[in-house]
Amino acid sequence: MEQARFFLGQGTRVAAVQLLEMKRSKRQGNGATSTQHEKKRSTHAKGSSDAGQVSVPCTLLDQSDRLISLREKYTSAEPFSHIQLREVFDEVFLNAVRNEIISNCTGSLKETDIYKVYQTGELRNLDALSTEEQRRLRNLRVLRDILYSERFRKFLMALTGCCDESCGECLDGDLIDCSINVYTRGCHLLCHDDAIGTRRLSYILYLTEPEHTWTREDGGSLQLFRLRDGKPVQGAIPEPENYSHTSLLPEWNTLAVFQVLPGRSFHAVEEVRTDEMPRLSISGWYHVRAPDDKTPVDPAASLRQLQTGAHRPFLPLSAELSASCAVLSQGSDRARTLLDAALSTAELEYLRTYIQPVYFEDAHVRAIRKRFRRESSVQLHDFLKISGEASALVAALHETDSDARVRWQRLAAGGERSDDPSGWRTVGPPHRQRYLEYQGYLDSGPPVSILEGTLNCFQALFASRSMARFLMVLTGLDASYGRIRGYRCNIRRFRPGLDYTLATYETLVPRTEPCLLDATLCFVDDREQDSAEAWRSGECGGYECYMDSGDGDGDPSVYRDVDDADDADGNANQLLNLPPVSNALSLVLRDHDVLRFVKYVTAAAPSSRLDLAFEYALAEEHNGKASQ
DSSP, X not given: OHHHHHBOXXXXXXXXXXXXXXXXXXXXXXOHHHHHHHHHHHHHHHHHHHHSSOOOOXXXXXXXGGHHHHHHHHHHOSSSSEEEEESOSOHHHHHHHHHHHHHHXXXXXXXXXXXXXXXXXXXXXXXXXXXXXXXXXXXXXXXXXXXXXXXXXXXXXXXXXXXXXXXXXXXXXXXXXXXXXXXXXXXXXXXXXXXXXXXEEEEEEEOOOTXXXXXXXXXXXXXXXXXXXSOOOTTOOOOBOSSXXXXXXXXXXXXXXXXXXXXXXXXXXXXXXXXXXXXXXXXXXXXXXXXXXXXXXXXXXXXXXXXXXXXXXXXXXXXXXXTTOOOOOTTOXXXXXXXXXXXXXXXXXXXXXXXXXXXXXXXXXXXXXXXXXXXXXXXXXXXXXXXXXXXXXXXXHHHHHHXXXXXXXXXXXXXXXXXXXXXXXXXXOTTTEEEEEEOGGGOSSOOSSHHHHHHHHHHHHHTBHHHHHHHHHHXXXXXXXXXXXXXXXXXXXXXXXXXXXXXXXXXXXXXXXXXXXXXXXEEOOOOSHHHHHHHHHSTTOOOEEEXXXXXXXXXXXXXXXXXXXXXXXXXXXXXXXXXXXXXXXXXXXXXXXXXXXXXXXXXXXXXXXXEEEEEEEEEXXXXXXXXX
């Protein structure tokens, strides 16, 4: 139940709240200043209890004489209208609210493709708590009631001009939509525009540690994105730039406010990079009153855009060997193994140049086929020979990561703009994805580095007919489909603290295809045991997740949680989770209605995630002949 998750009582606190309380206790033992500050808080709490009702000066409402100047600041802000209001509530009162949250509230870890955050239940559920529970959270309830009071809503309407009052529009005070959010190290919220249902105004009230000065290095900023320059193609929806334009620090007792604008109010919460103090806030929305409760999702809304998209065409496989390398038939005298029956001697020699010998052993091939037939997926470790290109690639990855980390951190914070490295381009827009895509293999000139030369070699390998035939045998798909008739290739680099893909409908198998074979060759720096464990745990992201799209079930205006399920493990929506392992080839038979994404790679990740992501189109057999 929502209520049960909201109130903690005497149970075990979640890690985020434990950390808040631990830091507070540590500071109280460091001298008289913190003790005196806490005594001031206690005196206020006692007085409130005796009075039976909390007296709360809302200093923001006392600034009505500054409304004109505040509105000018709001409307002139870039990249879209917003404002960060300061000294919103009385300091003593807000400290009392913060203490109540630390002592009495817990949050559940919420994680999807787009966010990772600890969150309580909805604050509207405070009214359903017992008398004792409400007493413990009395200041929090007063704060909530002030935020949704008529006076506060009218102040925000006058400040932002978000409602057309001549048409009877107003912010709804009955629909309370807010919760407590705690971002610990590694938590984040990726780019989106908040356009869901009747939301009209977004706000974040920061309850971060008053005695901690939040800096850019701590992360956790509210990032605002500007739309791309240039006139969009007629009928196309404008897209945000790949990196943020403006950042607002989560400073104590400030309130960030902006209007929800479908396809424009793109924003994100930068990953928190500090261990010193979590980013604590109350965030939510004001909804506009509507004649019915079924306001359609604007087609420009970022969530609606995730549910649309076009597919890239498939490319023909390359003939890397001469035409004399004919495929052997099952009846040949030389067909001693499954691979001998499907590939010529020249093709096998070509593949053995790169692939580990174990994957040519018939017993091993048959075991892989059996597992793939049962599970429709398999991850093949140490796939390529480590003494050659694979080893050089990991070394080059580590070297270039070390040189670029500081610049990437500035990019993540919105503090730098730079050109893409040679042979690479940044792929966006960020409300769908962000990563570097390698395009050097399309150039006719020689590679400029070991990394690029190795990628060119691997791209040619996986685009070859020999590899296509090899994979068909390895997966057992040769028994169901005639052949692989084409491929799509994407060589991607996911930088720590920057990159990801979201579960967009572009990742669905086209209805014109029976299914697709995904072949993803991954490289990360996992040479040290600690690094390997960090990748395996999933704490630094970078894993690839396959999940059920729901096939149209549920509200299309709500983001789906990876763990939003009814089973005991909470993973019914999650079909497959593949951790990044260096030199591992993941093979997945992907059916319709299956989404996939690569989870955001955190700033603490040991390295970038580099992968060659191939999708193979399968030709169905009809009466013993493959369809075209």
